Amino acid sequence: MTTTSTPPVGPASPAAETAPASLLSAARCELGEGPTYDAASNTAWWFDILQRQLFEANLGTGEVKVHALPFRASALAFVDDRRQLLLSDAALVLRDIATGQLQTVIAVEADNPATRSNDARVHPSGTFWVSTMGLQAEPGAGAIYAFRKGILTPLFPGLTIPNAICFSPDGLQGYFTDTPSNRLYRVRLDPATGLPLEPPAVLHVHTGEGGMDGAVTDSEGRIWCAIWGAGRLDVYSPEGRIVRRVAVPARQTSCPVFVGPGFDRLLVTSAFVSMDEAERAADPQHGRTFLIDAGAHGRAEPRVALGGA
Template identity: 30%
Template sequence: MDASVRCVLDIKAESGETPVWSVAERKLFWVDQEAHRLNGFDPVGGINESWRMPAHVSSFALRGAGDRIVVALRTGLFDFDRASGALHPIAAPPPYPVETHRYNDGRCDRQGRYLIGSVDLSYFQTKVPGNAAVYRLDGSGLTEVIGDITCSNGMAFSPDGRTMYLADSPAGVVYAFDYDIATGTPSNRRVFVERDRDDGIFDGAEVDATGGYWVCLLMKGAVARYTPDGRLDGEIPVPVLQPTKLAFGGPDLGTLYLTSAGHRHLPGDQPLGEQAGGVFAIETGFRGIAEPTYRF
């Protein structure tokens, strides 16, 4: 698959994640999880604004331009006021033991509900899978909608919003679900794609306007595109070992932005890449779909 890849922000993030393009603000918002920072990057001016969080921040959901941002910290879900820096709790305490779990990958569905998964960090010692979940935040509060996973990643929605994708990274599987757009409820869990972990570990993902599923291959240094029927359409090599998540952005949503990690996630001696932890722009010839804002 032909594509050009360039680093647009060589920031050496420890664990860059969760890029989200704001159409209203023309900025790429993203987090550095381990550095506890939420960022807003203006690719035209090359300026990156950063806000320090009091705990590990994994994901977030934008509201309107300049409005508060829903942030998923290890300690809970909060509304973050950019003007004052204040955090306001918006949900009950985390629905998991904070000693062993934290929130992980998340995003809004097409209707503006915020779905956020968790990861069971104790798995990496115990090797007991299936003790994490995915939750939905909406006007009814926080509700568990998917269980029996170990590390939630690769969350994305089809263009019509009726198919939800979710990767369980340790299992080497991306699942597809039927998604009820009226209630925000996934069902009919099935395997969408599987991959040997020695050939890349599924991480963050995005869907293009034609329904293609793009997913980062951690520890392989590549991004893969799968067709809606689960066929591998191609891979794009990237200059970092640990690509983490993707988001279409730019004026016409034609640029695929990629975050990456500068801190080594797994043991090994493979080079991480000189620009590890940077934010990259990939020109693929595909266009994305505007990310919905949180509306509940």
């Protein structure tokens, strides 16, 4: 991956805030990831990648359902009111919401059993950025792709743990990280296609405890990034300044998304993978899924365009 570099910008990091938080699901995910929200049905969805489970939460009633999957999956996008596109460990798979029926759309590194899917998010144009990583986080085994008009195009190969994929509200900027590097990258995009116009540049370098994981942008274009191992969300301005830190009840915080009719709450997933018994005891909320009132607003997640339609 060719990049241009800029120094991180900003004053000393702010102290972590404690925002009102509630428990959405007490189920403990070994590797909770990939949350998304459908405003039309007021439902939130997320995965336990390693347990091959898809969670569905009705935010109106509080009911949570768990759907077993025949593969590891890590993210989804809505196609329409009836269908979702799941990112699995070997393909993009169409899922019928009512029946659970699955249909492969296109292979994603299906010929490489040493990798699985990881982070993903839909660009405002309908292009779906998806990523892969090594099963043991082998250096350089991962990549980010763009799914557009039925074609999967490699964007950034040679990554280790691609994460923090998200976009500015106007679609002009894309963001991502390679978690071991703790560098947040920004790349200028064609807003009509969601494809890069130039090499990515370093926007922010995370220092201190934890690693940069999943992220989402709010309505003002600020980037809310889960800090794995630190139990918080860090919030960056579009210029790369860290403007807020918001505590999360579990240490291995993995990914946020804005939910609710006003997109005014953050659903945050977590995980207990790689934690020993003592670490789990010291982190009593490990692996659970939370709703946090952080005083910010997001926006609806775009729907993915199948075949460019």
